[in-house]
Amino acid sequence: MVAPIAVLRTRPLMVVAPHPDDESLGLGGLIAAARALNLPVTVVFLTDGERSHVGSPTWPARRLAAHRRLEAVAALGELGVAGASAHFLGLGDTRLHALDGAAQATAQAKLATLAAPNTLVCVTAATDPHSDHQAAAALVDRVPWAAGVEIMHYPVWTWTRRDADLPITPLRGVRIDVATHLPRKRAAIAAHRTQHGELIHDAAEAFVLDSAFLARFAAPTETLIWPR
Template sequence: MRADAFLAAAEALPVRALDDLLPPGGIVVVAPHPDDESLGCGGLIAEARARGIPVRLVVVSDGIGSHPNSKSHPPERLRSLRESETLAAVAHLGLSPDHVAFLRLPDRFVPSIGLEAEAAAGAIAASARDCSAGALFVTWEHDPHCDHAASAALARRARDLLGEVRLFAYPVWGWTLPPESEVGAAPRGARLDVTRHLPAKAAAIAAHRSQTTDLIADDPEGFRLEPAMLARFAGDHEIFLEVAP
């Protein structure tokens, strides 16, 4: 199926309440980079916490690839900044810092196979066991970013380690795919109405100041989320695609 048709169908998936979407237990959100959790799952996290559902966040990469040429924010400082931004972001969503794990794999070089990948999948599985998770959420395997695809592979491996756990994917950069890209069978899954959590989600996204403002101004190649991309994640629904075993 072409990406344009797939994504149009994803935007028309049925709207389901969280209780209908999730099996019993907690949830684990896997974010390739600090900020993906707020963009793709901010409403999900806020809704789960509002209902008393345990949530764990696993941030896979160290995020230092966003401003590789900055002198004011060399790698160690940038990593620390992005982690502090993440903790500030998820606080708006009701998530405690104690429930966030940073794996600190290299940004742009997250492995999908090998010993490091196996350890990362094990860490995701450990977070799931910690909250008796019934579901994992990770970026879509067709997102056109190597770390997003690798994180999807890590989550699939974690599901293998866990057994009876459902896996859902959330598109982030998938919305930028060329329309003719082939992405497989028609989507299955649901949309979650996050209207009541939009202020909290907006505050969470804004907390990632290094990605949404000119906070780091000394790298002409530095990354910044464009207004059109931010608008994409300001809508009333979040999309979750069911990933078949």
């Protein structure tokens, strides 16, 4: 286990999240640590997570997308990140794997412009079972980054997989001590209220973060993995 400074050094941090809440769950502690060190933090949301509650007459996709953006900005505020440092690409929830070549190139160009040289760029792990998380990792890995940019992956849903379903070759990574920043991380996770079943009660299909899953992110460490 290492201190955040050992990973961040004096570099800017960019976190790429497929959906609002992935950044808080997977790397809320590291984001808060970076801000405590006065390091620049940029967070890019590839989608608005607008398909988390399908079939709600009171929360159609457009309204939900707008609200989830507000939740994301509020969550980042809990971590010390200004709203101006949040970027929303609106690429389509559950549709990242289906982006055509032109859309991918546009997204990759945007990501490249947001990262200064020597930035640490973190994206969801390719071992996450969610297709958007896997597509995000593949998208980021092919960006024409500036000199010195380092890519690392952060697991979110990987923790729910059986060991037998993970790659046979051990993954290489590092555990980061974020105990000092857990109160900020908890507040950031709580800010994503739609994902806790607090706002929407009439959806035909509703996604809710259950307590057992959330308990995994109350630990005093976060994990970063080097791409395979």
